[in-house]
Amino acid sequence: MSDALLSTVSLRKSFGGVVAADGVSLEVVPGEIHAVIGPNGAGKTTLVNLLSGLLTPDAGDIVFDGRPVGRLSAAARVKRGLARSFQITSVLREFTAADNVALAIQARQGHSFKFWKPALEDLALRQPAATILAQVGLADRADIVAGNLAHGEQRQLEIAMVLATGPKMLLLDEPMAGMGIEESQRMVELLQDLKSQYTMLLIEHDMDAVFALADRITVLVYGREIATGAPADIRANAEVRDAYLGASETD
Amino acid sequence: MIAGINMKSATSWMTLGVLVMFAVMPFLAPALGEPFYVKVFARVMIWSIAAISLNLIMGYGGMISFGHAVFLGIGGYSIGIASTHGLDNAWIQWPLAIGVCAVVGLIFGFISLRTRGVYFIMITLALAQMIFFLSVSAEQYGSDDGLNIWQRSEFGVAWFDLENALTMYYVIFAFLVAALFAMWRIVNSRFGLVVRGSRSNDLRMQAVGFPTYRYRLTAFVIAGVMCGIAGILQANFEKFVSPDMMNWPVSGELIFMVVLGGMGTLIGPVVGALVFLLLSEILKDITEHWHIIFGPFLVLVVLFARGGVVGLLTTGVSRE
Numbered sequence: 001m002s003d004a005l006l007s008t009v010s011l012r013k014s015f016g017g018v019v020a021a022d023g024v025s026l027e028v029v030p031g032e033i034h035a036v037i038g039p040n041g042a043g044k045t046t047l048v049n050l051l052s053g054l055l056t057p058d059a060g061d062i063v064f065d066g067r068p069v070g071r072l073s074a075a076a077r078v079k080r081g082l083a084r085s086f087q088i089t090s091v092l093r094e095f096t097a098a099d100n101v102a103l104a105i106q107a108r109q110g111h112s113f114k115f116w117k118p119a120l121e122d123l124a125l126r127q128p129a130a131t132i133l134a135q136v137g138l139a140d141r142a143d144i145v146a147g148n149l150a151h152g153e154q155r156q157l158e159i160a161m162v163l164a165t166g167p168k169m170l171l172l173d174e175p176m177a178g179m180g181i182e183e184s185q186r187m188v189e190l191l192q193d194l195k196s197q198y199t200m201l202l203i204e205h206d207m208d209a210v211f212a213l214a215d216r217i218t219v220l221v222y223g224r225e226i227a228t229g230a231p232a233d234i235r236a237n238a239e240v241r242d243a244y245l246g247a248s249e250t251d
Numbered sequence: 252m253i254a255g256i257n258m259k260s261a262t263s264w265m266t267l268g269v270l271v272m273f274a275v276m277p278f279l280a281p282a283l284g285e286p287f288y289v290k291v292f293a294r295v296m297i298w299s300i301a302a303i304s305l306n307l308i309m310g311y312g313g314m315i316s317f318g319h320a321v322f323l324g325i326g327g328y329s330i331g332i333a334s335t336h337g338l339d340n341a342w343i344q345w346p347l348a349i350g351v352c353a354v355v356g357l358i359f360g361f362i363s364l365r366t367r368g369v370y371f372i373m374i375t376l377a378l379a380q381m382i383f384f385l386s387v388s389a390e391q392y393g394s395d396d397g398l399n400i401w402q403r404s405e406f407g408v409a410w411f412d413l414e415n416a417l418t419m420y421y422v423i424f425a426f427l428v429a430a431l432f433a434m435w436r437i438v439n440s441r442f443g444l445v446v447r448g449s450r451s452n453d454l455r456m457q458a459v460g461f462p463t464y465r466y467r468l469t470a471f472v473i474a475g476v477m478c479g480i481a482g483i484l485q486a487n488f489e490k491f492v493s494p495d496m497m498n499w500p501v502s503g504e505l506i507f508m509v510v511l512g513g514m515g516t517l518i519g520p521v522v523g524a525l526v527f528l529l530l531s532e533i534l535k536d537i538t539e540h541w542h543i544i545f546g547p548f549l550v551l552v553v554l555f556a557r558g559g560v561v562g563l564l565t566t567g568v569s570r571e
Contacts, residue, residue, distance in 0.1 A: 052458065078460035090458070092451040103448050107460035112441040113469065119441040165459050 005030045005199050011060035020046035022223035033200045035214035043223040044203045048173045052084040053077045081168030089154045093147035097157050100146055101129040104164035136160040152183035169199040176206045261565040266518040277420050293420050295528050296427045297485050302508040302520030303430050304477035310515035311438050312470050313450030317372045317502050318379025322352050322475045324497025326482025331398040331492040341404035348483050356475025360468045386494040397493025423484050446470045513561030522560050
């Protein structure tokens with residue numbers, strides 16, 4: 001598939017003796033939700049860290065939107081339209097929900113070497129922030145300090161920050177981690193809403209969510225891609241069942 | 252809104268009160284029969300400017316520099332060295348001093364901001380001590396005896412002479428007001444929010460697209476320059492510079508003033524400098540062994556008043 005929005009070419013990364021990405025080649029086409037699953041230690045988070053620029057690959061490259069990005073900084077990749085969320089909730093805890101999103105918007109409005117004009121009342125930041133908060137369902141929580149939001153709300157806020165960067169593609173690292181059933185359900189609905197606008201790479205342990213959302217699934221085991229295909233194919237794949245679905249999970 | 256940024260109610264009254272007190276001190280202190288306190292308050296204001304500058308990187312930016320006093324020394328020595336070579340013109344001296352501080356800030360920041368936490372503390376300390384030892388070994392500039400400045404900076408304006416005590420006092424006051432105002436604008440600007448966001452969660456800031464290193468470096472340079480200005484004022488006020496003004500205990504005292512007053516609050520460093528210096532003056536009058544009282548007091552403040560003095564006085568207003 002040459003029309004892929006994101007593709008990786010034999011991506012390798014090892015930590016000491018542990019190979020966390022062993023020649024991963026992956027293609028995400030525009031408009032799809034591409035889930036990456038695999039048992040613990042399969043290298044899923046390493047993959048997201050490589051894609052988002054928090055780690056540099058030992059070998060191989062990443063092509064996003066037609067251009068190689070494998071050596072760009074995390075911030076530069078966000079500017080190209082590749083934004084991520086974290087497995088462990090990562091928001092600015094001392095700032096209000098609205099401030100969090102406004103800062104993400106500020107990041108895409110050129111440089112921030114502006115030393116004099118107050119930013120907190122800047123409507124060019126506040127208005128789009130309010131719109132995005134409403135989109136993720138946090139409109140009435142805008143003025144709450146992020147550290148005081150419920151866990152599920154912090155996850156939603158993180159999605160809002162990702163959206164505020166104006167991405168072409170979302171890298172979501174276990175967006176349902178630590179959520180209750182109801183919160184998970186709300187997150188699934190949110191991601192379904194967003195599906196029409198964004199391409200997504202989704203890493204998730206919650207198999208119900210994965211099969212509800214994903215167009216295609218890639219299975220990673222020990223840093224190696226063992227299968228990629230439609231959800232039904234993955235379910236039926238014997239190797240996958242052995243390595244993952246059948247053995248450790250009773251899903 | 253975020254705690255500590257708005258100059259609202261309690262904190263803005265406190266700011267106003269402190270500034271009014273500084274403004275009337277040259278008249279109030281002699282009237283109360285304590286003219287010596289005019290000098291004490293001039294020193295408090297100089298230390299305040301230095302502490303305000305440290306607060307930008309430490310309180311708002313989470314960069315705990317243990318070498319910040321080096322900029323006091325560099326600002327001061329720039330004036331002292333220029334003066335010994337017969338260069339007294341303020342219009343040359345001051346930009347020169349500021350320029351040197353900016354360059355040193357850029358180099359030190361460039362190196363030290365590649366590290367974090369305790370490594371950042373140690374590297375800033377090491378770099379600052381390097382300059383300290385340089386000043387100790389500079390024999391033509393007095394080594395550790397220091398350097399007398401015979402003539403304060405000259406602005407070439409007849410009615411504006413720093414040798415006049417009142418003019419000197421109000422120049423310091425004007426710089427304090429300017430420093431506070433500039434800091435208020437900076438921490439609430441887009442730039443300031445990036446620096447504060449990076450303190451809160453640097454990884455997150457990078458992941459929304461901020462190359463945070465260059466913002467932190469800029470903050471480091473701004474803080475260095477502002478502290479350098481405090482050094483310029485100190486050199487002029489004391490008519491003397493010595494290596495002691497940039498030795499590591501001074502950096503420690505600056506950190507203490509910021510913590511004592513209230514980290515990440517606008518007026519905190521000023522209140523911290525005020526309490527720190529006044530209390531040490533008063534205790535010195537009471538007993539020769541004043542450190543025995545002063546030390547435990549500082550420990551108690553750190554243990555029980557997390558927001559510093561400002562935090563104590565404005566509980567319920569400031570949320571941090």
